[in-house]
Amino acid sequence: MELRKSYFADQRKDDLHEIGQPRPRSDSPGHVTGKTAYFADRNLPGMLHLKMVRSPHHHARIRSIDTSEAQVHPGVVKILTAKDVPHNVYTILILIQIGPEDETVLADGKVRWKGEAVVAVLAETERAAQEAAAKVKIDYEVLPAVFDMEEALKPGAPVVNEYHGRNYYLYDSGECRKVRFGDVEAGFAGADHVLEQTYQSSPIEHAPTETTGCIVAPEGNDRFTCYTNTQAMFFTLDNASIILQMPGNRLHFVGGTVGGGFGGKVDVIVEPIAILGAKLTGRPVSFIYSREEEMQISSPRAAEKVVIKDGVMKDGRIVARKVTGYTDAGAYSRHSPYGAQKGAGHYPGPYTIPNVWIDTYCVYTNRTPSSAMRGFGVTIGDFALEVQMDKLARLIGMDPLEFRFINAYRDGDMKAHRQPTEGAALIECMQEASRAANWPVAEKFMAMSSHAKGA
Amino acid sequence: MAKIPVQFTLNGAEKAEFFDSGTTLLNALRDKIGDTSPKGGCHQGTCGACSVIIDGELRLSCLTLAETCNGAAITTTSGLSQGGVLHPLQRAFLDAFATQCGFCTPGMIMAAKVLLDHTPDPSRDDVVEALSGNICRCTGYEPIIQAVLTAARSNSQNAA
Ligand code: FES
Numbered sequence: 001m002e003l004r005k006s007y008f009a010d011q012r013k014d015d016l017h018e019i020g021q022p023r024p025r026s027d028s029p030g031h032v033t034g035k036t037a038y039f040a041d042r043n044l045p046g047m048l049h050l051k052m053v054r055s056p057h058h059h060a061r062i063r064s065i066d067t068s069e070a071q072v073h074p075g076v077v078k079i080l081t082a083k084d085v086p087h088n089v090y091t092i093l094i095l096i097q098i099g100p101e102d103e104t105v106l107a108d109g110k111v112r113w114k115g116e117a118v119v120a121v122l123a124e125t126e127r128a129a130q131e132a133a134a135k136v137k138i139d140y141e142v143l144p145a146v147f148d149m150e151e152a153l154k155p156g157a158p159v160v161n162e163y164h165g166r167n168y169y170l171y172d173s174g175e176c177r178k179v180r181f182g183d184v185e186a187g188f189a190g191a192d193h194v195l196e197q198t199y200q201s202s203p204i205e206h207a208p209t210e211t212t213g214c215i216v217a218p219e220g221n222d223r224f225t226c227y228t229n230t231q232a233m234f235f236t237l238d239n240a241s242i243i244l245q246m247p248g249n250r251l252h253f254v255g256g257t258v259g260g261g262f263g264g265k266v267d268v269i270v271e272p273i274a275i276l277g278a279k280l281t282g283r284p285v286s287f288i289y290s291r292e293e294e295m296q297i298s299s300p301r302a303a304e305k306v307v308i309k310d311g312v313m314k315d316g317r318i319v320a321r322k323v324t325g326y327t328d329a330g331a332y333s334r335h336s337p338y339g340a341q342k343g344a345g346h347y348p349g350p351y352t353i354p355n356v357w358i359d360t361y362c363v364y365t366n367r368t369p370s371s372a373m374r375g376f377g378v379t380i381g382d383f384a385l386e387v388q389m390d391k392l393a394r395l396i397g398m399d400p401l402e403f404r405f406i407n408a409y410r411d412g413d414m415k416a417h418r419q420p421t422e423g424a425a426l427i428e429c430m431q432e433a434s435r436a437a438n439w440p441v442a443e444k445f446m447a448m449s450s451h452a453k454g455a
Numbered sequence: 456m457a458k459i460p461v462q463f464t465l466n467g468a469e470k471a472e473f474f475d476s477g478t479t480l481l482n483a484l485r486d487k488i489g490d491t492s493p494k495g496g497c498h499q500g501t502c503g504a505c506s507v508i509i510d511g512e513l514r515l516s517c518l519t520l521a522e523t524c525n526g527a528a529i530t531t532t533s534g535l536s537q538g539g540v541l542h543p544l545q546r547a548f549l550d551a552f553a554t555q556c557g558f559c560t561p562g563m564i565m566a567a568k569v570l571l572d573h574t575p576d577p578s579r580d581d582v583v584e585a586l587s588g589n590i591c592r593c594t595g596y597e598p599i600i601q602a603v604l605t606a607a608r609s610n611s612q613n614a615a
């Protein structure tokens with residue numbers, strides 16, 4: 001592979017040639033000898049196991065919880081419900097002032113998705129915890145549920161999350177994140193063709209090989225050590241501190257090698273309740289998701305729906321783009337308001353379009369709460385945009401690669417969210433791709449540059 | 456609960472323990488014997504992270520009861536390197552960037568070892584088949600396949 005360094009004035013000068021070469025990683029010796037320590041590679045004396053009683057319903061009111069039978073199950077040490085959690089209603093992004101707090105550590109009065117944690121059982125063995133969890137009796141009044149984002153946004157839809165009071169996240173810009181640039185309707189009116197298409201995706205589970213979990217040890221001085229595979233150490237520490245109403249200096253978080261995360265281990269789910277269990281029993285606590293929980297309970301990538309309407313000229317210029325994006329947060333916010341917001345900035349794609357209108361909604365439904373996953377907020381958008389680009393090229397009978405050259409952003413171009421383009425290299429990448437894939441384009445495109453206008 | 460005495464060798468060393476009936480070999484090794492190199496990715500026989508070698512055969516330790524291992528010779532990845540020298544498979548995994556998070560690695564190496572023990576000069580298809588019970592969510596498998604083929608070649612060179 002040839003590596004060109006001439007594109008950027010600020011390109012570093014040292015001669016790196018690592019790309020395309022296998023290089024030993026510093027952590028590999030531990031991996032290949034089985035010595036790498038993952039959080040679960042410890043068995044503390046007297047350790048208890050935590051299992052959750054989970055909602056079998058998508059949406060229901062909790063009439064009553066009866067733990068009497070579970071309480072006396074052999075091996076059970078402690079049973080926790082909402083009233084045991086010092087600050088039960090939280091939201092992880094409150095640390096960066098994105099509220100309101102909208103999620104319960106243990107369900108209080110209501111469940112909003114199938115699989116939501118209601119009661120935590122701590123027992124001497126995993127098996128005893130599991131058996132006792134099955135003996136907890138919860139009386140539910142099932143409520144109508146909503147699973148489709150457009151249904152959820154209709155007037156009269158069941159309200160999923162009362163902390164929001166409506167089935168969308170309220171941004172400072174209103175019911176959605178908005179980008180307005182130029183005059184999109186005038187753009188459509190002057191276009192040779194207008195194409196509107198809808199793209200949809202399902203939730204995607206990260207399925208890391210190591211499931212989510214933590215082991216907590218009380219240190220005897222009202223301090224707690226939490227061994228965790230979180231991908232978000234300080235977010236987790238600070239949120240645990242809020243939930244437990246415990247100063248951060250009493251919490252010692254120990255990370256280490258994570259057995260695959262892909263964004264699926266950035267929520268704060270297992271640690272606070274395990275620390276609470278350790279505090280109330282004075283014993284070490286292990287809370288590790290089963291494979292089934294990893295697949296069904298941990299947050300997936302959000303389902304998305306993207307409606308793209310483009311106005312295009314016969315000569316290949318896109319003159320207007322209107323996008324409405326919907327991100328299915330599931331029942332709680334977690335990272336989704338941020339994901340939907342990223343989409344708003346991203347939907348023009350790496351193209352310069354003079355008239356842009358974007359609305360992105362973060363929608364609440366009775367589905368499993370979604371959250372971060374590799375490029376969330378933009379990955380599905382890119383799929384939709386690039387399929388749309390191919391369709392537009394076909395519509396005007398143009399080569400799809402040449403069509404992208406015509407619309408590619410270049411340094412100095414103003415993006416729709418009013419950040420000037422800097423450090424663009426799309427044209428150069430496409431030139432390289434054209435050569436590598438043996439997909440020739442007209443000479444004038446091979447002469448283009450991201451830096452110089454013209455051509 | 457009645458405890459069951461079990462004796463086996465682990466990487467050549469004698470081990471004797473009392474286990475609760477129903478204890479899986481995976482939990483027995485990790486929690487009682489202290490060998491955490493086999494990993495629990497699913498505890499239901501679908502991921503291969505817990506793979507060990509029992510009497511020369513590849514086995515899923517999460518589906519094997521400890522009490523059935525009396526008298527067995529068990530090999531795990533933690534026992535492969537001798538005197539600080541890496542096994543050719545370990546060397547090849549290291550050199551070929553065949554590990555990322557590393558969680559699947561001990562199980563992959565066990566599966567590869569059983570393959571090379573029986574088929575010293577495997578085809579690519581043989582390698583793919585041998586690793587088909589082991590899930591890796593990070594590497595995309597290709598570097599792992601290359602590592603196993605490299606290890607096979609270095610073995611045959613050493614033998615020559
Ligand atoms: S833990 Fe044994 S196959 Fe997954």
Ligand code: FES
Pocket residue numbers: 209259260553554555556557558559560590591592593594
């Ligand atoms: S390296 Fe992460 S699962 Fe294989």
